[in-house]
Amino acid sequence: MPVGKMDLGPWPGFFNYNNVEGIRLGVGGRTNLKFSNKWLLQGYLAYGFKDERFKYTGSVTRVLDRNRWTTMRLGSQREIEQVGLEIASLEGNSIFLAASRFGTLRRAYMSTKHELNFQREFFKGFLFSAAVNVAQFEPLYDFYYLDKDTRDYRSRFETTEARFALRYGRDEIVIINDNERVSFGPSKWPIVQLNYARGLRWLGGDITYDKLSFYLYQRLNMGMLGVSRYELDAGKVFGEVPYPILKNHLGNETLFYTSAAFNTMNFNEFASDQYLSLRYRHFFEGFLLNKIPLIKKLKWRAVANANVLFGSVRQANIDNAPTSDPAGNPLETFGRLDPTKPYVELGYGIENIFKFFRVDFFHRMTYLDSPEAKPFAVKISAQIIL
Numbered sequence: 001m002p003v004g005k006m007d008l009g010p011w012p013g014f015f016n017y018n019n020v021e022g023i024r025l026g027v028g029g030r031t032n033l034k035f036s037n038k039w040l041l042q043g044y045l046a047y048g049f050k051d052e053r054f055k056y057t058g059s060v061t062r063v064l065d066r067n068r069w070t071t072m073r074l075g076s077q078r079e080i081e082q083v084g085l086e087i088a089s090l091e092g093n094s095i096f097l098a099a100s101r102f103g104t105l106r107r108a109y110m111s112t113k114h115e116l117n118f119q120r121e122f123f124k125g126f127l128f129s130a131a132v133n134v135a136q137f138e139p140l141y142d143f144y145y146l147d148k149d150t151r152d153y154r155s156r157f158e159t160t161e162a163r164f165a166l167r168y169g170r171d172e173i174v175i176i177n178d179n180e181r182v183s184f185g186p187s188k189w190p191i192v193q194l195n196y197a198r199g200l201r202w203l204g205g206d207i208t209y210d211k212l213s214f215y216l217y218q219r220l221n222m223g224m225l226g227v228s229r230y231e232l233d234a235g236k237v238f239g240e241v242p243y244p245i246l247k248n249h250l251g252n253e254t255l256f257y258t259s260a261a262f263n264t265m266n267f268n269e270f271a272s273d274q275y276l277s278l279r280y281r282h283f284f285e286g287f288l289l290n291k292i293p294l295i296k297k298l299k300w301r302a303v304a305n306a307n308v309l310f311g312s313v314r315q316a317n318i319d320n321a322p323t324s325d326p327a328g329n330p331l332e333t334f335g336r337l338d339p340t341k342p343y344v345e346l347g348y349g350i351e352n353i354f355k356f357f358r359v360d361f362f363h364r365m366t367y368l369d370s371p372e373a374k375p376f377a378v379k380i381s382a383q384i385i386l
Helices: 094-099 293-298 315-319
Strands: 006-008 015-018 022-031 039-048 053-065 070-082 108-123 126-139 157-169 172-177 180-186 191-200 209-221 227-238 274-285 301-312 343-353 357-364 376-382
Touching: 180 209, 301 357
Parallel strands: none
Antiparallel strands: 006 022, 015 022, 022 039, 039 053, 053 070, 070 108, 108 126, 126 157, 157 191, 172 180, 191 209, 209 227, 227 274, 274 301, 301 343, 343 357, 357 376
């Protein structure tokens, strides 16, 4: 909500309630174009009445060039996060993030992060970014890992990551909203992104590792059948690391649908050090439901989903997570996928209900014998369709 030179929000972060923080109240804001077209200041402050801790995020961004989008950003954060539900991976999805903070937090930890980030669009569609991130992992649950060199038990760690990314979208539709760059996806050609991260024993970092990932997204015009979109995501973690550093696949235990998650998977149910996923969404538009007279007047539109995930973990990373603590008490380890058996979920739904709401129904097709597995889920969302 604009208030002079400031925007207050995001609203979903103003109130939460969970088993770790109890009642959590927060307030946030950012500067807008009335303040400056070169500087963007953002901040958020929250307090949990049960754990009696303040949490905060803050950043300063300098827009160096608006034509060839170039920015430098310095950010700091101290916040409660959940393994596999880190804020950085849920940016732009504030409703889902807020909903995941209600109820019981799974594998919660106190996260302290400091980051310096640079990005530049060298020519239309080609974006380069580089960052240095220093982070601390302080678990709020029973967690241990084995030191790679000494094999001693450790319960917390620090990481220093150098990150690099290349992204190319030949016809990606991008708008500049105040001091932020927002993508509306491609028209025809795919968007390709390559990411690399190196864990360093520098600035307090405890662990060395490498992460490499590849992302492909494309919109397909299927003519009278509608429009399809698919996302291909593949990656590998090199080195022996604690499981919070692995790829902890994003599940969804909230009521809200998000295309970024596996919507019948529980939070931090599976982790992998090498993985390949395909998410396919099809929008029938008016192809199916327009043939039903009453539904045609309502202008409802059918949608379909298929999500497939392959993943595995090397033995060194399995052994890195002990099954008992130093006193011999049992520890919960992390879930893993069978390399020969994919995780599969299928879904269907209706959008444009009252020109705003969407309802999706998902069926989990594999790993039904996993603890707390949910074979069926209903998710809701809202969107404006032009």
